[in-house]
Amino acid sequence: MDGVTVEQRAERYRPECVPGGQDRVAELAGWVTDGDVVVLSGAGLSTESGIPDYRGPSGAARRTTPMTYQTFTRDPVARRRYWARSHLGWRTISDARPNAGHRAVARLQELARLGGIITQNVDGLHQAGGARDVVELHGNLARITCLDCGSRSSRSAHEARLSAANPDFAAVAAAINPDGDVELDEAALDGFTVVDCTGCGGMLKPDVVYFGESVPPDRVARSFELVCGARTLLVLGSSLTVMSGRRFVLRAAREGVRVAIVNQGVTRGEPYASLTVDAPLGTVLPDLVARVESSTRQNARIIL
Numbered sequence: 001m002d003g004v005t006v007e008q009r010a011e012r013y014r015p016e017c018v019p020g021g022q023d024r025v026a027e028l029a030g031w032v033t034d035g036d037v038v039v040l041s042g043a044g045l046s047t048e049s050g051i052p053d054y055r056g057p058s059g060a061a062r063r064t065t066p067m068t069y070q071t072f073t074r075d076p077v078a079r080r081r082y083w084a085r086s087h088l089g090w091r092t093i094s095d096a097r098p099n100a101g102h103r104a105v106a107r108l109q110e111l112a113r114l115g116g117i118i119t120q121n122v123d124g125l126h127q128a129g130g131a132r133d134v135v136e137l138h139g140n141l142a143r144i145t146c147l148d149c150g151s152r153s154s155r156s157a158h159e160a161r162l163s164a165a166n167p168d169f170a171a172v173a174a175a176i177n178p179d180g181d182v183e184l185d186e187a188a189l190d191g192f193t194v195v196d197c198t199g200c201g202g203m204l205k206p207d208v209v210y211f212g213e214s215v216p217p218d219r220v221a222r223s224f225e226l227v228c229g230a231r232t233l234l235v236l237g238s239s240l241t242v243m244s245g246r247r248f249v250l251r252a253a254r255e256g257v258r259v260a261i262v263n264q265g266v267t268r269g270e271p272y273a274s275l276t277v278d279a280p281l282g283t284v285l286p287d288l289v290a291r292v293e294s295s296t297r298q299n300a301r302i303i304l
C-alpha cells in the first residue's frame with residue numbers, strides 16, 4: 001500500500017489526467033457501441049466494494065497460502081481452521097455491495113451491448129449490481145456444495161448452522177483475503193466445530209474452485225463459445241496472472257476478436273490487447289456508459 005486513498009488514486013488516474021486517456025475511453029466507447037462485447041472480469045472490479053485484490057496495486061501481498069483442494073479434503077485440522085476463518089470472512093463478503101463498475105456492466109447489458117459476462121470473482125456482485133446470465137468461472141461463495149452427494153445449499157443457512165454449533169466462538173479476524181478467507185491467530189481456532197451435510201452427513205465445501213482444482217469443463221466450454229462469438233473481449237480488473245483467465249485472451253487474439261483491457265496496473269494480457277486503459281474501474285466505466293448511451297441516442301436519431 002502506498003498510503004493513497006481510493007479517491008486520490010481515482011483523481012490521479014482520471015482519463016483526462018492521463019496523456020491520451022480521453023481518446024482511449026472514446027475509442028473503447030466506439031467498440032462497445034458496436035455491440036457483441038464479452039466481459040471478462042477479475043478481482044480489480046470488486047476492490048472498490050471493499051474486497052481486496054491481493055495481486056493488484058491496492059492489495060497487500062497475501063500472508064497465508066490459499067487453501068488447496070487436496071489440503072481441504074485430506075486434512076481435518078486444516079479444514080476446521082478454514083471453516084473458522086471463512087466463518088469470520090463471510091461477514092465482509094456478504095456485507096459487500098456492488099460498486100459503480102458493477103452497475104455500469106449491468107447497464108451495458110441492459111443496453112444490449114454485451115454478448116456475455118464471464119467473471120473470475122466469487123462474490124456475486126455482478127448479479128447484485130443487476131447483471132444476468134453471468135458465467136461464474138470459479139463459482140460463488142454464497143453457495144455450499146456437498147462433496148459426497150453433490151447437493152447444493154445456501155451459504156446463509158450454513159452460516160446459521162455454524163453459529164449455532166459454535167456459540168462461544170468470538171475470534172476477531174486480522175485481515176481478509178479476496179476468497180473470503182481471513183488471517184487468524186491459530187489459538188483462536190481451537191474447538192471450532194465444523195458441520196456436515198444435512199442430507200448425507202458428507203463433507204461440505206464452499207461452491208468455489210480452489211487452487212489445485214479445475215474449473216468445470218462446461219463452464220470453460222461456455223466461456224470459449226462466448227469469446228469466439230464476440231466482436232470484442234473486454235477485460236475488466238484482471239491482471240491475467242493465472243492461465244484460468246488469460247487463456248480467453250489468448251484465444252480471442254488467435255480468433256481475431258479484438259481485446260480491450262481496463263485495469264489498474266500492468267497486466268499479462270497487454271501483448272494481445274489493441275486498447276488498454278490503466279485506471280480505476282469505478283471512474284472509467286460510468287464514463288464509458290455515458291458515452292455509449294450518448295452515441296446510442298445519436299444513432300437512434302439518425303435511424304429515425
Ligand SMILES: [Zn+2]
Pocket residue numbers: 146147148149150151197198199200201202203
Ligand atoms: Zn451430502
